[in-house]
Amino acid sequence: MHIEKKYISNPAEFLLKNNVLAEIAFNxxxxxxxxxxxxxxxxxxxxxxxxxxxxxxxxxxxxxQILEEKYVWYREKPLDYLSEKMxxxxxxxxxxxxxxxxxxxxxxxxxxxSSAHRSMNKLLLGLHNKELHLAIxxxxxxxxxxxxxxxxxxxxxxxxxxxxxxDVPFILIGFDAEGFxxxxxxxxxxxxxxxxxxxxxxxxxxx
Amino acid sequence: MHIEKKYISNPAEFLLKNNVLAEIAFNxxxxxxxxxxxxxxxxxxxxxxxxxxxxxxxxxxxxxQILEEKYVWYREKPLDYLSEKMxxxxxxxxxxxxxxxxxxxxxxxxxxxSSAHRSMNKLLLGLHNKELHLAIxxxxxxxxxxxxxxxxxxxxxxxxxxxxxxDVPFILIGFDAEGFxxxxxxxxxxxxxxxxxxxxxxxxxxx
Numbered sequence: 001m002h003i004e005k006k007y008i009s010n011p012a013e014f015l016l017k018n019n020v021l022a023e024i025a026f027n028x029x030x031x032x033x034x035x036x037x038x039x040x041x042x043x044x045x046x047x048x049x050x051x052x053x054x055x056x057x058x059x060x061x062x063x064x065q066i067l068e069e070k071y072v073w074y075r076e077k078p079l080d081y082l083s084e085k086m087x088x089x090x091x092x093x094x095x096x097x098x099x100x101x102x103x104x105x106x107x108x109x110x111x112x113x114s115s116a117h118r119s120m121n122k123l124l125l126g127l128h129n130k131e132l133h134l135a136i137x138x139x140x141x142x143x144x145x146x147x148x149x150x151x152x153x154x155x156x157x158x159x160x161x162x163x164x165x166x167d168v169p170f171i172l173i174g175f176d177a178e179g180f181x182x183x184x185x186x187x188x189x190x191x192x193x194x195x196x197x198x199x200x201x202x203x204x205x206x207x
Numbered sequence: 208m209h210i211e212k213k214y215i216s217n218p219a220e221f222l223l224k225n226n227v228l229a230e231i232a233f234n235x236x237x238x239x240x241x242x243x244x245x246x247x248x249x250x251x252x253x254x255x256x257x258x259x260x261x262x263x264x265x266x267x268x269x270x271x272q273i274l275e276e277k278y279v280w281y282r283e284k285p286l287d288y289l290s291e292k293m294x295x296x297x298x299x300x301x302x303x304x305x306x307x308x309x310x311x312x313x314x315x316x317x318x319x320x321s322s323a324h325r326s327m328n329k330l331l332l333g334l335h336n337k338e339l340h341l342a343i344x345x346x347x348x349x350x351x352x353x354x355x356x357x358x359x360x361x362x363x364x365x366x367x368x369x370x371x372x373x374d375v376p377f378i379l380i381g382f383d384a385e386g387f388x389x390x391x392x393x394x395x396x397x398x399x400x401x402x403x404x405x406x407x408x409x410x411x412x413x414x
Contacts, residue, residue: 114322
């Protein structure tokens with residue numbers, strides 16, 4: 001998998017150039033995307049034999065697994081200002097450095113476009129409350145989403161709303177596969193095929 | 208029906224106090240809510256015999272009908288920066304005054320909480336692009352939503368996100384019924400029971 005499109009707000013651009021912790025965080029996210037490859041392949045190949053044929057959750061889970069196991073990110077960080085009912089926790093989260101911490105929140109969007117707006121606003125609220133110092137939203141680009149779960153949102157759908165995040169350190173990433181073939185297995189839909197490995201949940205470690 | 212809760216950002220508060228067009232717009236919205244009454248009653252009574260028993264669309268349609276017919280608002284104003292696929296038009300819209308116009312956009316939310324985030328962001332983008340000068344989001348309060356369509360979002364769910372709109376002229380309104388009784392008819396769900404009256408669509412008049 002690779003990053004095909006990205007939006008980096010000016011404040012985020014400034015951080016990437018001037019804050020080594022922000023640079024490390026971005027590199028870890030980028031590596032978690034690049035490291036997703038098909039079995040025994042050097043690239044990620046998606047089954048393109050039918051529209052909406054593949055699930056998107058296996059991609060998210062693989063990405064998060066790399067962040068957790070290779071880079072020690074944590075899952076499900078609750079925001080102080082939001083209860084579980086009001087937006088839920090941040091998907092994956094890492095505190096870089098110390099005193100002060102540089103906190104990065106990531107959401108990998110697997111829902112429809114409305115859900116993407118909620119993810120975006122959750123990240124924005126984290127930035128507003130200073131619980132996050134950099135926020136990153138991951139989505140497939142439109143041409144890839146054609147082969148993923150029906151109605152999953154894509155980079156191009158949320159991109160027109162980027163003026164709303166231009167004043168805060170926000171990055172939108174659109175990822176894409178390198179290969180398309182009817183001969184590779186479909187990615188499982190729903191939660192089928194998920195491994196039962198223990199997630200690195202924030203609450204198990206810090207609450 | 209009446210306004211039970213409201214959030215008015217500081218820029219919106221300033222407009223309401225210093226711009227007569229903003230004040231008129233708000234009064235028209237408020238009247239469209241207050242004017243919703245049960246048949247032959249001076250109040251709005253909702254059937255409370257069962258959770259999720261009533262549809263929410265008839266409330267929206269009644270509110271919009273008052274705005275259209277009494278106050279000449281228009282439906283479905285497209286934003287210049289968004290195609291139909293990317294967020295769709297603003298629900299109801301009115302240009303007040305002239306040279307310059309004072310444009311007000313309203314969304315009456317009838318979807319789930321994710322949908323409410325999308326509506327909020329659509330209004331915010333309209334403000335950002337100067338196509339709107341005041342934005343208003345209407346939702347039931349939580350205790351009323353208990354008797355409305357399952358998972359319809361409510362005022363209290365989106366309220367924690369108001370810090371994201373504090374710098375722009377944004378108003379969030381939470382409405383409530385005055386009466387609760389098992390003896391009044393349920394409000395129809397889906398689009399059942401909608402009148403077939405012609406909507407005042409923006410495109411039919413201005414495009």
